[in-house]
Structure formats: structure tokens, C-alpha cells
Amino acid sequence: MEIREGDALETLRSGLPEQIDILLLDGAKSLYADVLRLVEHRLRPGALIIADNADYCPEYLALMRKPDSGYLSLPFADDVELSMKCG
Ligand SMILES: C[S@@+](CC[C@H](N)C(=O)[O-])C[C@H]1O[C@@H](n2cnc3c(N)ncnc32)[C@H](O)[C@@H]1O
Numbered sequence: 044m045e046i047r048e049g050d051a052l053e054t055l056r057s058g059l060p061e062q063i064d065i066l067l068l069d070g071a072k073s074l075y076a077d078v079l080r081l082v083e084h085r086l087r088p089g090a091l092i093i094a095d096n097a098d099y100c101p102e103y104l105a106l107m108r109k110p111d112s113g114y115l116s117l118p119f120a121d122d123v124e125l126s127m128k129c130g
Pocket of ligand 1: 049050051052069070071074
């Protein structure tokens with residue numbers, strides 16, 4: 044496991060693994076879409092994205108749920124958005 048300390052918008056800007064299987068979003072809600080944009084080119088098909096308190100981030104929900112987003116996305120449990128990267 045690797046821990047990157049600091050602002051995710053900086054620490055995730057480079058040196059990502061070739062393939063990412065899972066992304067947990069639980070930092071600043073307003074940054075969910077920005078963090079996703081930084082890593083989504085490395086998300087493998089079938090990768091899961093779990094976003095806690097996603098209702099506080101309407102921009103993120105709109106991005107994930109739009110028909111051509113490239114994700115299957117649905118609300119799950121209590122205020123969690125569960126998404127899967129499509130092929
Ligand atoms: C809801 S808490 C996370 C709690 C954590 N998942 C846990 O279970 O202990 C949100 C955290 O995101 C951090 N955070 C906010 N913006 C961030 C950013 N741009 N980069 C990295 N961390 C950030 C905050 O400092 C805070 O510690």
C-alpha cells in the first residue's frame with residue numbers, strides 16, 4: 044500500500060499505478076469530480092468508485108449519472124454513490 048500525504052489534487056497528478064481497481068472519495072465533497080478526472084484514465088474497466096456523502100456534490104452526481112458518462116452509477120446505502128467504470 045502507498046500513502047500519499049497532502050492535497051490530493053497535487054499528489055494524484057502524476058505517478059499513478061498503471062491500473063486502479065477502486066477509488067474511494069471521502070475528502071472535500073466539492074473536489075470529487077476533480078479528483079476523479081485526475082485518475083479516471085487509469086481506472087480499469089469494472090473499477091469501482093465509491094463516493095461518500097455524494098449528495099453534497101451535485102456536479103459529481105450529474106457527471107456520473109449522465110447516459111454517456113462511461114459509468115454505471117447508482118445510490119447505495121446511506122448517501123453513498125456506487126459507480127462502475129464501463130469498458
Ligand atoms: C470525511 S474526512 C475523511 C474521513 C476518513 N475517510 C476516515 O474514515 O477517517 C475528509 C478528509 O478529507 C481531507 N481532505 C479534504 N480536502 C482534501 C484534499 N484536497 N486532499 C487530501 N485530503 C483532503 C480532510 O482533511 C479530511 O481529513
